[in-house]
Amino acid sequence: MLQEDHPLVKSAGTVSLPAAELKEFVAALMQKFPVIAPILKGREYVFAQLEDAAQLADDYQPTILPAKKVLQQPLETVFSFVRQEAFAEDGKCTSLGEERICFVDHGAAVQKKVLFGVRPCDVNSFNVLDEVFCKDLPDPFYCQSRQETLIVAQNCVKPCRSGFCYYQQTGPGLQRGYDLLLTELDNAYLVEAGSDAGRELLALHPFAAAAPEMSLARDELLAATSRRLPKHILTRNLAELLEENVDHPVWEDLQRRCLGCGTCTMVCPTCFCYNVYDKLDLGLESGVRQREWDSCKLMEFSQVALGHNFRKGRQARAQWRIYHKLLYQQRQFGKTGCVGCGRCIYSCMVNIDLTDVASTLGGE
Amino acid sequence: MSNLLIPDSAIVREVFHENDDTSTFTLQFTDAQKRLEYTFRPGQFNMLSIFGVGEAPISISSSHDNRENFTHTIRHVGSLTRMFGKLKVGDLLGVRGPYGNGWPFEQAQGKNLLIVAGGIGLAPLRPAIYYILRQRELFGKVELLYGAKNPGEMLFRHEYSKWAAHLSMLLTVDDAAGFDWNHNQGLVTGLFDKMESVPENTVVLSCGPEIMMKHVTKGLLARGFQSGQLYVSLERKMHCGVKKCGRCQVGSKFVCHDGPVFAYDVLENEPAEIIGVLGRE
Amino acid sequence: MSGLPKVAIYKFASCSGCQLEFLNLEPVLLDLLGMVDIAHFVMARSASSPGPYDIGFVEGSIVNAEDVGRLKEARAESKLLVAIGACATHGGLQSISNWLPMREVESSVYATPVQTHPLKSFPVSEYVKVDASLSGCPINKNELVEFIKSALLGVTPRIRPHSVCVECKLAENVCLLVSEGKPCMGPVIRAGCSALCPSRSTPCTGCHGPSSDCNVESLRTTFAGLGLHQSEITRHFRKYAALDAEFQKGGRT
Numbered sequence: 001m002l003q004e005d006h007p008l009v010k011s012a013g014t015v016s017l018p019a020a021e022l023k024e025f026v027a028a029l030m031q032k033f034p035v036i037a038p039i040l041k042g043r044e045y046v047f048a049q050l051e052d053a054a055q056l057a058d059d060y061q062p063t064i065l066p067a068k069k070v071l072q073q074p075l076e077t078v079f080s081f082v083r084q085e086a087f088a089e090d091g092k093c094t095s096l097g098e099e100r101i102c103f104v105d106h107g108a109a110v111q112k113k114v115l116f117g118v119r120p121c122d123v124n125s126f127n128v129l130d131e132v133f134c135k136d137l138p139d140p141f142y143c144q145s146r147q148e149t150l151i152v153a154q155n156c157v158k159p160c161r162s163g164f165c166y167y168q169q170t171g172p173g174l175q176r177g178y179d180l181l182l183t184e185l186d187n188a189y190l191v192e193a194g195s196d197a198g199r200e201l202l203a204l205h206p207f208a209a210a211a212p213e214m215s216l217a218r219d220e221l222l223a224a225t226s227r228r229l230p231k232h233i234l235t236r237n238l239a240e241l242l243e244e245n246v247d248h249p250v251w252e253d254l255q256r257r258c259l260g261c262g263t264c265t266m267v268c269p270t271c272f273c274y275n276v277y278d279k280l281d282l283g284l285e286s287g288v289r290q291r292e293w294d295s296c297k298l299m300e301f302s303q304v305a306l307g308h309n310f311r312k313g314r315q316a317r318a319q320w321r322i323y324h325k326l327l328y329q330q331r332q333f334g335k336t337g338c339v340g341c342g343r344c345i346y347s348c349m350v351n352i353d354l355t356d357v358a359s360t361l362g363g364e
Numbered sequence: 365m366s367n368l369l370i371p372d373s374a375i376v377r378e379v380f381h382e383n384d385d386t387s388t389f390t391l392q393f394t395d396a397q398k399r400l401e402y403t404f405r406p407g408q409f410n411m412l413s414i415f416g417v418g419e420a421p422i423s424i425s426s427s428h429d430n431r432e433n434f435t436h437t438i439r440h441v442g443s444l445t446r447m448f449g450k451l452k453v454g455d456l457l458g459v460r461g462p463y464g465n466g467w468p469f470e471q472a473q474g475k476n477l478l479i480v481a482g483g484i485g486l487a488p489l490r491p492a493i494y495y496i497l498r499q500r501e502l503f504g505k506v507e508l509l510y511g512a513k514n515p516g517e518m519l520f521r522h523e524y525s526k527w528a529a530h531l532s533m534l535l536t537v538d539d540a541a542g543f544d545w546n547h548n549q550g551l552v553t554g555l556f557d558k559m560e561s562v563p564e565n566t567v568v569l570s571c572g573p574e575i576m577m578k579h580v581t582k583g584l585l586a587r588g589f590q591s592g593q594l595y596v597s598l599e600r601k602m603h604c605g606v607k608k609c610g611r612c613q614v615g616s617k618f619v620c621h622d623g624p625v626f627a628y629d630v631l632e633n634e635p636a637e638i639i640g641v642l643g644r645e
Numbered sequence: 646m647s648g649l650p651k652v653a654i655y656k657f658a659s660c661s662g663c664q665l666e667f668l669n670l671e672p673v674l675l676d677l678l679g680m681v682d683i684a685h686f687v688m689a690r691s692a693s694s695p696g697p698y699d700i701g702f703v704e705g706s707i708v709n710a711e712d713v714g715r716l717k718e719a720r721a722e723s724k725l726l727v728a729i730g731a732c733a734t735h736g737g738l739q740s741i742s743n744w745l746p747m748r749e750v751e752s753s754v755y756a757t758p759v760q761t762h763p764l765k766s767f768p769v770s771e772y773v774k775v776d777a778s779l780s781g782c783p784i785n786k787n788e789l790v791e792f793i794k795s796a797l798l799g800v801t802p803r804i805r806p807h808s809v810c811v812e813c814k815l816a817e818n819v820c821l822l823v824s825e826g827k828p829c830m831g832p833v834i835r836a837g838c839s840a841l842c843p844s845r846s847t848p849c850t851g852c853h854g855p856s857s858d859c860n861v862e863s864l865r866t867t868f869a870g871l872g873l874h875q876s877e878i879t880r881h882f883r884k885y886a887a888l889d890a891e892f893q894k895g896g897r898t
Binding site: 041042044046064065069074075103138183256257258259260261262263266267280282285292293295298299300314329347348349350 | 673676677679680692721790794797798800803807808811814815817818819820821822824825831833847856857859860862863864866867
């Protein structure tokens with residue numbers, strides 16, 4: 001750990017890392033923590049725990065699933081239960097005459113880890129998800145994982161294939177929400193600490209001091225990225241446009257094209273809905289309650305016991321997703337429901353693009 | 365951080381068959397401390413679990429004054445609720461709650477009340493009726509309109525005579541064939557022509573199928589009621605009850621947290637086709 | 646044998662691959678045998694005990710008059726009748742022949758004309774009421790176990806009605822359609838297979854049949870955009886479930 005008078009600590013944690021040393025730094029992090037970072041999978045990228053620093057994809061297109069999956073896992077066991085006498089250990093049990101049922105909490109014991117190379121859009125999605133999961137009655141799974149995850153973010157010095165983060169104020173440069181922030185410059189990374197935990201990470205590698213020009217170069221690169229983003233979304237009056245255009249022909253067009261496959265929501269970094277189901281073991285005496293990412297694009301999502309479905313039509317569901325992303329989520333949590341990562345656009349097999357929808361509504 | 369998704373255990377103390385497909389279960393927490401701590405407001409709900417089968421939101425149907433136990437009135441129509449139908453005295457089930465906001469008694473105090481219920485929708489209104497009966501002097505005129513498919517489907521029939529001593533009641537059924545029925549026939553909205561309630565100084569509490577509440581709100585607005593006077597209790601699929609699973613969203617509202625009771629002016633401008641049945645067409 | 650629920654497994658026109666999945670349940674088969682009495686299962690047991698049965702699993706499609714008679718008997722002696730596998734649930738691979746002249750089909754299969762009197766290949770539901778369906782070629786073992794547990798408990802089994810894409814995304818597979826331009830049927834096919842084929846870089850061929858509210862027209866347009874000829878697209882939709890009302894839209898020539 002660095003001493004208080006170490007020059008790096010005094011410089012408020014802004015240092016330089018030669019590009020050739022990036023993987024050395026990652027290897028040093030791996031000595032201390034599990035490091036989850038983007039790696040290549042086929043033609044795409046995914047976040048995965050590194051086994052070797054060489055696996056790191058430092059220049060990557062958005063991952064198939066968002067970094068959210070590290071905090072809100074696609075499939076989680078909420079608790080397990082068993083109806084039997086012999087069961088003991090840490091369970092919370094209720095006995096009643098013949099009957100006895102015990103629970104084991106699966107929300108505990110989260111390991112400290114580093115999420116490396118996460119982009120500004122994904123980091124901003126955490127700020128949205130924090131509102132969902134950690135306010136009022138906090139969700140133990142997401143919030144504990146969030147607390148125990150160090151975020152080493154990476155600014156986007158090049159545009160990705162379908163992003164429009166600049167217009168949602170979620171990128172390409174990150175303002176807050178990181179422990180460390182990397183910006184790739186010519187031959188070196190500018191490394192900025194955003195928290196005490198981040199400053200402590202700087203002790204793991206012999207960084208060089210950052211030249212003052214580096215911050216300037218960072219700003220210029222990010223401004224250039226903003227100008228070169230492949231997509232833009234109309235933001236002025238968008239809320240009013242959505243409210244006034246519930247019956248616009250654009251929605252009919254969506255329902256004609258939408259496959260209802262659920263992909264756009266599965267890849268969305270701010271979607272938080274989940275399904276819950278019980279799974280019994282074969283003896284029918286023990287089992288688990290699990291939760292799994294769910295999608296408002298699926299027909300069964302809003303169906304209740306008697307069979308009534310509050311959003312039966314594909315159009316209602318296609319429309320709901322866009323209203324939730326661009327209107328309702330902002331009202332619910334005071335933060336945009338769309339961080340402009342472009343995953344839903346890239347992943348859609350029928351090229352449904354919410355930036356096009358916004359433009360159409362705006363008469364562009 | 366405690367796992368708020370793990371239920372407490374409760375035991376079934378009594379099962380009362382309201383009709384062919386609906387029963388009222390009296391439940392008591394097995395943990396004495398939990399019994400002491402647990403309180404709820406009329407109109408709130410619990411998440412009820414049968415382990416290995418699932419969990420669902422169910423309104424509380426008993427008086428909030430009873431601190432020993434509480435009841436749920438369940439219609440056995442879905443896969444899970446049919447399993448509730450098999451519960452016997454002494455069985456264990458899981459309970460989390462209470463969740464939701466409950467009926468707006470702060471706004472209703474000193475005013476007249478019009479209660480409009482359909483079918484199983486009377487269940488979450490029963491705690492409200494008990495609340496009113498206990499403190500009858502806090503309210504002006506109270507009128508209950510209740511409709512069901514047929515007389516056999518009417519809930520809590522043995523309590524009507526007690527209620528009728530303190531509030532006026534109008535009952536209606538779609539079909540009375542085979543029953544000795546000397547009340548009204550037709551939709552619950554048909555009772556609007558016969559009711560004594562007027563818009564002035566009145567708060568309306570309504571629960572039933574959403575399509576019924578759509579006609580109730582339309583009918584009352586046409587009679588001069590303002591949308592801010594009308595309160596409806598919504599039903600949605602829920603998997604958490606705590607504003608996380610996203611299933612129950614209605615526009616920017618979460619039914620589990622911002623509801624289930626909503627002043628109709630909160631919903632009336634939301635697009636009906638994407639929030640459900642109620643709302644702007 | 647015992648007071649356990651009695652199960653029968655019937656075979657019609659099929660490759661027997663779905664029945665084989667019962668035997669492939671090996672790790673849990675013994676547990677399963679403690680819960681149900683498999684009273685009629687020709688592939689695995691020489692002796693059969695007569696009906697009535699609590700659950701009758703029907704494998705295979707119905708292709709001739711004799712089948713129809715046997716199927717009606719199966720229905721009569723089974724409390725719950727469950728269609729298993731693409732053949733029983735949707736007509737299966739052999740329903741491809743429904744769109745060919747019967748003489749052409751016969752001459753392509755048999756060297757000399759024979760007296761087979763085949764009907765076209767129809768799913769079980771064409772002739773009798775079916776209480777549940779487990780689709781797939783073959784059926785998915787996890788769904789089978791889930792179904793049996795649920796049937797014993799008396800609850801609705803959790804059989805995924807939605808598209809393969811959901812499970813494919815949960816597995817974080819590279820999208821074969823978007824990233825590789827391959828014609829994958831996943832967007833209109835019911836999940837429950839854990840995206841078995843796409844997880845192995847092979848496009849979904851559709852053995853689970855249609856997903857709920859699938860949009861066949863839109864996928865046809867997408868396939869055409871990949872450069873597929875209309876007749877090729879039609880073949881994709883006619884492979885396992887051509888008789889399905891939604892897929893008939895996709896199966897037009």
